[in-house]
Amino acid sequence: MKKKVLSLILAGTMTLGLALTGCSGGSDNGGSDSDGGSTAAEDTGSDEGGSGDGDKPYAGITLKWWAGNAENNPGTQAVMEAATEKLGMEFEVEVNPGGSEGDNIIKTRMASGDLPDFMAYNSGSKLYDLNPSRGFMDISDWDIVDKFDDAFLSSVTIDGAVYGAPQSSTQAGAVIYYKPDYEELKLEVPHTWDEFVDNCKALSDAGKTPVYFTGGETWATQVLFLGDYYNIAAANPTFADDYTEGKAKYADVAEATRSWTKYEDLVDYLNADKSAATVTDGNFAIATGEATHWFILTQQLPLILENAENPDDIGVFGVPGDDADNHGLTVWEPMSWYVNKDTENVDAIKAFFEFYYSEEALDLYFGTYGANGPSCIKGYELPESVCSAVRVDMQKYFDDGKTVPALEYQSPIKGTTCEQMTTAVGLGQMSGEEAAAMYDDDCKKSAVQLGYDWK
Structure with a gap:
């Protein structure tokens, strides 16, 4: 028998319509056009390393990332802009066309070693199908992993290696x-x-x-x-x-x-x-x-x-x-961030992720974009701007331990x-x-x- 696949993202027709805004009073017109090359922040830096500026230690670094329109949303953009202001790094996004075309692109690029610094992609069996150890970094020893709940971790863990971090909500x-x-x-x-x-x-x-x-x-x-x-x-x-x-x-x-x-x-x-x-x-x-x-x-x-x-x-x-x-x-578990195992900007990515999962950045993300369900971050409470259907009704099932993937x-x-x-x-x-x-x-x-x- 084949090794058991730990998790499976609902594929095909059930993923239609996922490029939606979250449940909040914030903007619902997010994402960039699908022609690629758009930026969450203007590209004014390079990939060669930080400037040494004590206030913005990663000034001069541009982190290239890959995602669909659903992930390149106003919440993500707001957090990236805040990270630029706080840490100095810039962000350049390439938009994934989605569906089987997007899957084939990432498989080809993974085989050729042509991956961006980090990217958003499915958790579950689609991750398993990629054979992620070929291209993604094992982040098991990163401090942020301790913040993720067990249900999410099970969807991004293969052979004991943790590859993903939650991009949004459940x-x-x-x-x-x-x-x-x-x-x-x-x-x-x-x-x-x-x-x-x-x-x-x-x-x-x-x-x-x-x-x-x-x-x-x-x-x-x-x-x-x-x-x-x-x-x-x-x-x-x-x-x-x-x-x-x-x-x-x-x-x-x-x-x-x-x-x-x-x-x-x-x-x-x-x-x-x-x-x-x-x-x-x-x-x-x-x-x-x-x-x-x-x-x-x-x-x-x-x-x-x-x-x-x-x-x-x-x-x-x-x-x-x-x-x-x-x-x-x-x-249903969210899409995940994955890090290119060959990136030269590990420290900058790690610093960005540490910021991304801070209460400040989570409040900014969910306050801007909203949520389709409770967060995968242990102990985090969604802001009041998120609708009661998520923040109260759904959250109670999570708090009571009455959920299953x-x-x-x-x-x-x-x-x-x-x-x-x-x-x-x-x-x-x-x-x-x-x-x-x-x-x-x-x-x-x-x-x-x-x-x-x-x-």
């Missing part, structure tokens, strides 16, 4: 909901799936649309299934390993099958345009109360809040399971037709049990291609 696959409907009908946040369905019935009886479904943009229909992983793992702690090895299947593990049959429970509570509605429609529907619940990645919060009358009208809770005392949240961070196996199946079950075109069995067959193809011995 996010979750969860229920985003319109709080005024709950207040009007005196509903409580549900802690079991039966309670959730009861709430949906009460909302339907009151003439409201209980759940929004975006069959017109199928990647988003996966979130109920993927976000339910906390409940699978709570009942089956070894599921990720067993699934990777082919010992556990969705059709054979009751809680895993339940992730599929939950769609059946909601068929009568969906929006009338469920087969055509898009994610943009969902953002507006939840913001205005056109619908009450939406199973979606919390990366959508800032776009929802653009249309919300009051940001505190929008809340978040984890996909409920069957244990009211163990209601948790399935979490999505399965895609713990196993490399994921079928290629997941979104088509979740859409079909959501629209009532097949049963959850049928979909679970079909998904197992689809995952077997993936496992065999990856070299795993699935029966």
Whole structure:
């Protein structure tokens, strides 16, 4: 059997739309154009070393970095400008085109030794696929690593080497909901799936649309299934390993099958345009109360809040399971910073990272750009400008220790037709049990291609 991949970033369709601003009152028009060559600060220095200025010890150094538009955002730019003012180094960014093109570029450049000083790239299995020891520095002995929580570290650690540092915040696959409907009908946040369905019935009886479904943009229909992983793992702690090895299947593990049959429970509570509605429609529907619940990645919060009358009208809770005392949240880890192992500017990068993870810089980043979930920095509290859906609702799950990384961070196996199946079950075109069995067959193809011995 192949060595277990420690983590897997959700790839393909689930990463569509990640170039969004965070949940805050700050600017939402970040990032540079995709033609590359833009700078977070004007390039007035060189790569040859610091000037020796005691006030700005790294004046004269230009750090070259590589990232997508989502990472080259107003928050990152603000921190880099502050670092230039405080430490002296300048920054020059090359913009990653994203997707498979960006993946191929980094693989080619890694093979040729043509990497910038540092870069932003996925955590998880995409990191594993790069064979990072070829090009990235092991930062295990850097002081900043002690600040990162264990869940994040597991997504950037391979063979005992730590390669990454969190570029931004976490996010979750969860229920985003319109709080005024709950207040009007005196509903409580549900802690079991039966309670959730009861709430949906009460909302339907009151003439409201209980759940929004975006069959017109199928990647988003996966979130109920993927976000339910906390409940699978709570009942089956070894599921990720067993699934990777082919010992556990969705059709054979009751809680895993339940992730599929939950769609059946909601068929009568969906929006009338469920087969055509898009994610943009969902953002507006939840913001205005056109619908009450939406199973979606919390990366959508800032776009929802653009249309919300009051940001505190929008809340978040984890996909409920069957244990009211163990209601948790399935979490996606952020993109990461990686350092070129051959850079000549290690000290400057280390100094920048030490600043980047200071409370001053974190407040600047999240106050400018916002957050899609709690920070990966232990003990750090998000600023008041971050919406309560993240700062209060999601943070409580982290504080209570009731989070788990999505399965895609713990196993490399994921079928290629997941979104088509979740859409079909959501629209009532097949049963959850049928979909679970079909998904197992689809995952077997993936496992065999990856070299795993699935029966």
